[in-house]
Amino acid sequence: MNLTKTEENYIKAIFHLQQSEGNVTTNQLAASILTKPASVTDMLKKLTSKNLIDYEPYQGVRLSKEGKKQALMIVRKHRLWEYFLVEKLQFGWDEVHEVAEELEHISSKKLVEKLDAFLEHPKFDPHGDPIPDSNGNMVYMRLYNLKDVKPHVLVELCNVGSQSAELLDLLKHKNIVIGTRMEVLRKFSFDNSVEISIKNKPAITISQQLSEALFVKLI
Amino acid sequence: MNLTKTEENYIKAIFHLQQSEGNVTTNQLAASILTKPASVTDMLKKLTSKNLIDYEPYQGVRLSKEGKKQALMIVRKHRLWEYFLVEKLQFGWDEVHEVAEELEHISSKKLVEKLDAFLEHPKFDPHGDPIPDSNGNMVYMRLYNLKDVKPHVLVELCNVGSQSAELLDLLKHKNIVIGTRMEVLRKFSFDNSVEISIKNKPAITISQQLSEALFVKLI
DNA sequence: AATTATTTTTAGACAAACCTAAATTATTTT
DNA sequence: AAAATAATTTAGGTTTGTCTAAAAATAATT
Structure with a gap:
């Protein structure tokens, strides 16, 4: 399976978009790749014929296994x-x-x-x-992308997205360090905040911004 | 000046060809790039309009300064x-x-x-x-490419193209080491051999194969 | 439920880099 | 110098990835 540079860029864009959003729309892709929706449709047909995506006209795209x-x-x-x-x-x-x-x-x-x-x-x-x-x-993913929150998933913090003093300050206050294990309780769609609990202690709230900066793995 | 990958490959091919041959022909280029002469002509027009080559129809190409x-x-x-x-x-x-x-x-x-x-x-x-x-x-070039042999050019050996025992054996026999200075006397077009002289000693012959393996600089 | 608005797809074109076949120019041979 | 051969260019087409404008499908509003 040999892909052109352009095909690779489409695949990559779909991958990134479907991590945060679910199904990826033609318009999202066009915006992401800085091209026009009509061009995207053309490419989606091509990628479909190569079995790289699952695509139904008007229904958006997802990547296939390949x-x-x-x-x-x-x-x-x-x-x-x-x-x-x-x-x-x-x-x-x-x-x-x-x-x-x-x-x-x-x-x-x-x-x-x-x-x-x-x-x-x-x-x-x-x-x-x-x-x-x-x-x-x-193995690792952004806490923010743990969208399919099966109730009470257990994860462990593995890395943080920056070393800024502001981030470290917040983590210290919430008592979170690399290696900390936590249970993900709920995600709220209004503000994309996440509720977690550390060692059965009372639930605490993680903002969208913070959840995007925390890399965790499932345990 | 932003070039496409293809344009760069043409420029590169012309560069390499004009080092050994003089003016580069359409057919040489086609063979080198594994394409057809007609395609080469198209590209030569394009490169001419970008001032990257000097090209007259039917007369072959050379690179411009740029x-x-x-x-x-x-x-x-x-x-x-x-x-x-x-x-x-x-x-x-x-x-x-x-x-x-x-x-x-x-x-x-x-x-x-x-x-x-x-x-x-x-x-x-x-x-x-x-x-x-x-x-x-x-600074360095293959002895072989010293085509425009102004009579009695002085050069110094700076590097050899491989470390094979066969090459080293031959160099030893001819008494040539890195740093050796030599005068290039003549190039014979029949077999592309070169005659050189080291420290005013009698002329010795360098075969095409050897002259391609010796990197020299003008002094 | 019907209309309006939005999103998406189709249709037809374009530029880049390639192709084949035919015409032209240069070179070689007689 | 004319004829034959070889090299090169022109003419017209193809594919990839893009575009605009128009048509069709979906979603939102009244």
Whole structure:
């Protein structure tokens, strides 16, 4: 399965959009890719014929199993390159995104694996986002994206999205550190806040902003 | 001046061809790029309109000043990436070419300079070919490409194209080492052999194969 | 439930880079 | 110097990914 750069960009955009929203609409995609809805429709037909997405006209898109696999490999490459640029080439963490957008389309499988080994298998990119492993497994996710909250999911905090004093201050106040285990109780759609409980203590509220900055894994 | 990947590949091919041959023909280019002569003609018109080449219908092509500058930047990127792949990622020197063909089209100027610094400004790639510096200067060239042999050019050996025992054996026999200065006397078009003289000693013959493996600089 | 507004798809076109087949120019041979 | 051969260009078409404008389907409003 060999994809063009453009096809890869569509797959990647669908992947990111369907993490926060559920089904992805034509207009969302057009906005995300900076193109017109008509162009998106064309591409959706093409990706459907390649079995990368599940798409019914007027009903939005989701990635197929194969599409998700491809997306994870692109995300893996993007984040590994970002890590390389910051850790080895001394780029600032805020100036690597655009370059990584180009590097992520280099196709060599061997290159990715060798790069991963050279970097000593990093788990998070410079923005704190988790790097999928070579099988496409991404153990960690944003607390915010735990949308399918089966009642009382147990998760563990693994990383935070930045090292800003403001974030650390808030975490300290809420008594949350890396390794803290918590039970996710409810998500409120009005403000996207989440209620969690740590060690059966009374429930506390996590704002949308905070839930987006916390990377957790299911336990 | 922003070039597409395809335009860059044409520029690069013209650069390499005009190093050994003089004026580059449509058919040579078509063979080199694995495309048809008619397609080449189309692209030559496009590159002419961008002032990257000097081209008269039926008369072949040469790079313009700007075209040569672009070509040297592409070659620089290609060879820096090859060096990176071999020295940092443990690729074999014989398996890096294809990956570098992709990496050389990444456009970020900053990336190239940071990569160059990270690699500590290497002068030769894993095949022994010289890496142009950030101004596009390439001090070294293959002895073979010293075509415009002004009578009695003086050059100094700077690098050899491989470390094979066979090559080293021959160099020892001819009494040539890195740093040896020699006067280039003549080039014979029948077999592309070159006659040189070391320290006013009698002339010796360098075969085409050997002249392709010796990197020299003018002195 | 009917109308209006929004979203999405279809239809038809365009630029880039390629193709084949035919015409033109250059080169070689006689 | 004319004829034959080879190289190159032109003419007209294809595919990929894009576009605009118009049609169709869905969603929202009255």
